[in-house]
């Protein structure tokens with residue numbers, strides 16, 4: 001299959017991860033150009049890609065087949081629109097856009113242009129998540145009853161020297177928990193209503209440091225999520241899955257899903273079921289089965305899927321419209337029994 005001729009917009013923290021990923025998979029993609037108006041490219045390994053400071057100039061001169069948008073949230077909508085106007089497929093980092101109105105506009109532009117899109121909810125490509133999805137779909141848990149998720153770590157104080165991280169939109173809900181809400185939607189289905197509370201009691205910034213949310217899924221399953229960047233704990237999906245080398249492993253799971261026939265811990269996958277088929281009850285033994293899955297880098301898996309999406313018309317795992325639904329659910333935390341905006 002022919003590699004994608006690609007460009008990356010934004011060479012910051014996550015843009016560099018995408019650049020590395022592209023350079024590591026030459027059979028999947030070729031890096032033609034990188035654009036960033038602020039960063040000094042001297043220290044970056046670009047594999048011979050051209051460097052630009054202006055995104056429009058790059059798009060019109062290089063004419064990439066596909067782009068990764070790894071710019072600040074407020075620029076996602078505009079950069080997506082530039083791609084739509086030129087018929088360029090794109091993968092935009094999460095959140096899909098900064099606001100729901102922008103998301104609606106981008107969904108419309110994508111539909112009109114026919115370009116193929118992904119939103120960077122890379123956790124859906126973790127092999128443990130794929131396995132959990134398979135087990136749930138096959139009925140290993142029976143009907144889903146409830147899901148309980150915690151994402152809690154203590155970010156260092158100097159992380160907050162960057163002003164926007166202390167303001168609305170810069171907190172753990174939109175930066176971190178959006179990934180958990182996306183996974184909850186993936187594993188448990190569409191969300192019917194959401195309520196939640198936010199607190200800034202530990203850091204005192206304008207933005208939350210902690211949030212607690214309640215979810216009612218369309219299939220009747222209920223869910224809870226606690227997310228905090230103030231509480232030091234072993235419970236984040238990063239610490240259990242090893243997906244981010246910055247997080248030392250804890251060997252602990254952050255998700256617990258219960259069903260009428262059994263339960264599942266994730267990302268350290270453990271399936272709890274009856275000792276004998278159908279022998280279910282509070283006075284019956286429940287047995288644990290550890291499930292081993294080989295680790296695959298989710299960013300590499302995401303890029304390979306992007307290639308197949310464009311070349312083979314594979315069904316997108318998280319297109320822009322799906323990213324918009326996850327954004328709507330995330331922004332609804334803090335409301336009371338709110339139905340998330342529909343896309």
Ligand SMILES: NC(=O)c1ccc[n+]([C@@H]2O[C@H](COP(=O)([O-])OP(=O)(O)OC[C@H]3O[C@@H](n4cnc5c(N)ncnc54)[C@H](O)[C@@H]3O)[C@@H](O)[C@H]2O)c1
Pocket residue numbers: 009010011012013014015035036037038039055070071072073075093094095120121122175
């Ligand atoms: N998938 C993930 O796990 C993950 C992780 C981190 C960040 N993100 C998302 O990725 C995006 C970037 O986050 P980050 O942490 O890398 O931020 P960052 O600030 O480190 O990087 C953003 C880069 O974009 C550049 N930039 C600004 N304007 C630009 C323009 N017009 N054209 C091209 N480049 C421009 C900046 O100079 C900067 O280098 C955010 O939307 C964030 O939410 C996703």
